Amino acid sequence: MSEQVEHVDFYARWYKPRISRLWWLRRRSYLVFVLRELSSVFVAWFVVFLLLLVRAVSQGDREYQRFLDLSANPWMLALNVITLFFVVFHTVTWFDAAPRAMVVRLRGRRVPARIVLLLHYAAWVLLTGITAWIILD
């Protein structure tokens, strides 16, 4: 029974090349990839920031004013400017991937990638406009 250890199928699995923890600094394209993945951290931060706003508004005018003061704090402002950079980076790379991820067919023909991309940007502009209109009204 103990003799039946002659497996040859999975030798490849035993070979684990060592990869440096800093592999993503070796090439520009690797770095861009990691920065794109890190944009998700800033998406999460925005959710926290938004929930702080919601909480402040629900607690009354005084708390809302305190939130506005907090958001004008230079550190908070700097963090949000960096967040904006990463979030726009997320939007651009997300839309860029969209035509490859979704194949839209119309009357049996594939809608060209350019059109799919353009529609994403159009939706972005439209929704941003509606957001600003509702909030600043």
Added chain:
Amino acid sequence: MAKTVVEPIRWLLFSAGGMLAALLIPGLLVLFGVAIPLGWLDAPDHGHVLAVLRNPITRLVLLALCVLGLFHWAQRFRYTLIDGLQLKRHSDIINFLCYGLAIAGSLVAADLLLRTL
């Protein structure tokens, strides 16, 4: 078995969150994170913001943005840690922490947007 059920759901939440975040966050962040704090635009008064937030459609959209945005983060960030820092050995605890935080944050968001507000 569990993996074949859970994996598509993770990627679905990731995609939905990525799309909502891409469409909505830049505009909201320009307003509340930059333009209003810098005084480029006047801050809307409290009554108006409260009325907008209490609208059922706003509540639902913001809840979706929070929940899906957090699950988007969980999926991307766990891969960034596991692949970026070569931490495959610790993937169980990383998954637990990322999804645990996403679930906790979602509960906070639901409580704030559906109950407190």
